[in-house]
Amino acid sequence: MYKQPLTEELASHFKKVNDFRARIYQLQNAWDSLALLAQLSGTGSEMEHTRSAFNTISNDVLHHLSNETLHKTAAQLSSKAFVIINLLVRNLFERTADIGFFATDDDVRDFLQHHAAGALEARHTDNIAIRFQEYQKKYTVYENIVLFDAQGKLIHQLESDQTTLDDQHPIVALAQQSDAPYIERFYETEINGRTYKSLVYAHTVRSRDGRTVLGVLCLCFKFVNELDTIFRNLISHDDWAIGVLLDEQRHVIASSDAYQIPLGATLCAEPAQDWFICRFSGREYLCVTKQSEGYQGYLGPGWLGQAMIPLEQAFNHTMREVVEHIDPDVLRKVMRSPLIFSDSLLNIPKQAASIQSKLNQSVWNGNIWQSNYVDTQQKNFSKTLLCEISNTGHKTQQIIEQMVSELYQTVVSVMLENSSFYAQLAVDIMDRNLYERANDVRWWALTYSFRALLGQNHLSVDDKKKVSSILGYINSLYTVYDNLIVFDRKGEVIAVSNHRYEALVGTPLQEEWVGRTRSCQSTQDYVVSRFEQTALYEGKHTYVYAAPVRHLDGNSIVGGIAIVFDSAPQFEAMLKDVVPKDGDNLPVAGSFTVFVSEQSHVIASSRRDIVVGNSFELMPAIGKLQEGEQLFDIAVDQNTYYAVGAHAAYGYREYKGPQDSYRNKVVAMIFTPLGKVDEINQRISAESQIIHNKFNPNLFLEYGQETQEYATFYVGNTWMGIETRHVLEVCDEGQLRTLPAAAPFIAGMHAYRDEVIPVIDLARMLGHAHYFTDYRQMIVIEDKARNLKFGLFVSALGEIPYLSQSQIQPMHSLFKGGSHNPGIAIANIAQADAHHSMLTLVTAESLWQKAVARHAVQADALAVS
Structure with missing residues (x-):
């Protein structure tokens, strides 16, 4: 009895997959709690899309990981089943040539002729005994060599204590009646309560002129010994897999573990299936069956190689020993x-990062809203909640990345x-x-x-x-x-x-x-x-x-x-x-x-x-x-x-x-x-240019009387910040109308709510050589005192820290030719990591003034030219 279930039906046996699934379920519970708290507190952060997107992508990765986990085990079993049958058939092909050649041996002919003439002497018997011994010394794959006369009587054999073949054995008549280059038969003989298996090759021995049948020669192949050798080289002592050889009736004629799969048992076999489940003796096994591919036209006796492993042990493999020494x-x-x-698999980490980036955008806006419109007591609670929402997103993203890496x-x-x-x-x-x-x-x-x-x-x-x-x-x-x-x-x-x-x-x-x-x-x-x-x-x-x-x-x-x-x-x-x-x-x-x-x-x-x-x-x-x-x-x-x-x-x-x-x-x-090395490097290089939102509200939550809150963002790899009171929100780039006469760093005009605002492309203004516009976002900045409102294209969002005046150092002239630099100060953020410790601070006015100044310089240059 067999079945080939869907991968999902085997899911309970995928330990590594189930460990990931359990961690995803825990996070889903956390999402439920956070969604309720966010709704009650009015944080301004929308999570439903994030939850749904993370859930979809998690299920997708789990599905792929389950399939590859199954494929890995099935591939290992397939290789073993392939070797069992094909190595054996290659060996047996050589035997088909041996019997035909040995049957023409002059010493064998002479012995049979003397026997037929009733003229056998001791020297003839000694000679044939030595001849058989020499043959078996060279071709150690044979356990016995047996010679019958034309009447089917056994007249000499290498091992006299073996009784697998005896007088009038059916193989003699088969050989005498056949014109085939060999006769191949598998026999099981019970001797003193034990079963002996022998694969026998037979051929008639004829006179030199080919007209007279003198007898039949049989070579008895070391079947059990050969299969033991194949199994020993194929399956290590700590491998749960079992190798079996099945005859035409699906009976087990060789087994690497006779305690689990005994000889003589009947098993299901499905060579047309990539894999299947077989139940035997109250246990379920994952199985793969292989037919012989043949060798130089020889297909073997029609047997099947099969490899199987108990389901409870089938998917416990680890990849550590395979990849741990790889650079x-x-x-x-x-x-x-x-x-x-596939692209769909390669893009999963990017999709997860994009989802987290969207979440960070929502949390970032929530923090901006809390900073500008909520009283201090409510603000602290809401910001803590937003922090936990973002952290939960990070944890979900990390698990997805771990699953993808495992995949x-x-x-x-x-x-x-x-x-x-x-x-x-x-x-x-x-x-x-x-x-x-x-x-x-x-x-x-x-x-x-x-x-x-x-x-x-x-x-x-x-x-x-x-x-x-x-x-x-x-x-x-x-x-x-x-x-x-x-x-x-x-x-x-x-x-x-x-x-x-x-x-x-x-x-x-x-x-x-x-x-x-x-x-x-x-x-x-x-x-x-x-x-x-x-x-x-x-x-x-x-x-x-x-x-x-x-x-x-x-x-x-x-x-x-x-x-x-x-x-x-x-x-x-x-x-x-x-x-x-x-x-x-x-x-x-x-x-x-x-x-x-x-x-x-x-x-x-x-x-x-x-x-x-x-x-x-x-x-x-x-x-x-x-x-x-x-x-x-x-x-x-x-x-x-x-x-x-x-x-x-x-x-x-x-x-x-x-x-x-x-x-x-x-x-x-x-x-x-x-x-291809260059294709992979190009892909990695392109992916490294993409900067997803790095907002982590875990940092810099210390609020004090002498502190000011800053919204930070990235332009390329440059970390910049502006007071939150000048930020309305961040939003995705919508329809943008370019201005033909504008400087390159004036991206154009953008519809925002019920008005149209200009947009500064800060990356171009700062002279970044490589800038991918597909992932940029627009921060809407407003300075009511100076009647300024404009958009600012940025690469990614950063944290929203509180900074004290002691951390801020004014920057009057940091760069030569600094007219293109909108920075007014540098903040030394000791709490952050070394890479992000220096923050360039700007104001709405400095951004706009630098943009206007750069535009004027460009206009003058064009006029001169």
Whole structure:
């Protein structure tokens, strides 16, 4: 049983979201109380619009945060489910090639022929036993090798105590009746009360002429061991997620936690859904199911990978460990990227600031009204109330900004984690692939014909043709190789599999790994070249794997076999498989992957301008990674921010393991674009020019007999103030009629109530280079004694402090050429922060006089010209 509920139905499980929601509810209660008090006291401040706007934007952010919280967990589960099925299918693809090749083995044929003739001797049994043992030593993914005769009788197996397969097993008849390149079947056998699982690959063994079926060979894959390995690398001990593998009937055939999801249980699975809720054994799980994407046309047995996590634990993740080591300045910039965030999300902080600015405007006007029209006792109470209204707005704005920051960080952390995850997948795929190469070269070195022919003192032309024929057949089955080479004990090339390299035949190999090949001590030893340019691969970079060919007596090395990995297309395919995908399962535009050697040289790259063999210097920190370690960071390359995940290879099974002398640390890096540097900087620069109202009535409420109240405001970053008795109110810019002949700092005429007043653009008068008119406000100033009334465009509103005469220093001549400066005094506001400690005081008269004077200067200049 499953369902896919709306995100809101999961809201009770979003702990971080619910913490924010609780804080918003508390503030909403405070708004209710303040609204009632404001109505009763007549503060002149209108809050209903503010409350409604903050409520709308809060709900919007909570909705987005809920969706991203769900997406983060679903993305993690999706990655795990993807790996479970696709890593397994890649492994099984190699098995489909193994069975077809091993079924043509001469030793296996000879054994079956002697068995059919009733001529088996002890030496034949010993030989086949050694042959099976050698195969399993190389290909440790098999737990048993079983051989049946043509009548279906089990005549030999590697592990005699295993009884998964027995006489007349159904797979024998299936193989005999099939023309397919392999038979693949999954079996569960109960032995002594225990269930054994085995994935078996079968193929008929035929005579050399192909006419007679001699028997059936079966390779038993280490199914349980392989899934345990995948689960162990995928799910850490402190991870609540569970990985399962489901068969075609949705039965659990492998589980990372059999106590929660036992083997044999039937689960719901929905590969078509991004995520779904499944109830099992009285518990609800968030689940993601993935089908195999297939590998080189092989789709696997039709199984499904599924990852699931209990709902009560699904959303308890934290982003601290993901982003705590990221440069805060870089992270701040990335969180303003239009590439990963929509305009609606990017504008939320600006909207919140705008709402608070509107509230501050209302509170500012309320204070002006209280200062000019209310008696002192009522004024103190009202101003305190207005202060609390503004503070509540600030708290609401801060919570919204915190929620938005959490939202932004959630999105960025998902991209960082995805990059790191795909980097781990990349090195896992690489090591698993190269593990097979080490197996192949050692196994083919044991080919009977190679050993027999190279053991001769002289090879005829026919002998060399035979070797070439065998190499060609092998290469036709194993297309990951560009060429296979057999050379004699002197290093001279005897035969090649690829006709393009026939010129090599008869020439000595000069590569350094040839000498190392002669030093191998056992049939388990092999050597690998450096990743370098070689004539054996048309001058391109690749790995060459080699192993010695031993005499049939096993006492001497008579030559060797080298296999040239077709690195260019093979690594390209690996990189393609690990490129991050978007919501439509398409590669993320601009993302790329790089394999880098321990010497920081490029092994492979999905970006054309990153050349194989060149040094890679973009992420020097990867040089410090130890095997199996990872890192994620944000890097800048070609004017682009990238989420970078890096993971150092850690080997697979015995390959590059503790018992393996071969070491080759490769680091995979996944780069996912986060945005263009110049676009982000331009956006941040534009946003920094916007000055929202900074009114905070918490400051400067001390009222005294020798104090005067000042209304302050900002023009650009200049803090200025005027006595409140000269201020009527602040209002938004309405219709403004410009005056063509007026100076630039005379903005025009503005309709105010039932009259028209001139408006001074103080920013232009003060010579501010950058001034954004979209956010300016108009303060209406009146000096009745001098019959002055005009508007003043300002950038933002400030506090309304009480100032004593001791704080004010007259300014007769502060600036050279000070005729354009309307300031009459400087107030030293010790209570304010350092940035706002100096306040320029003006009067209605000084403002108007400076405007008139500047206009006259300009008019004279025009007349002279």
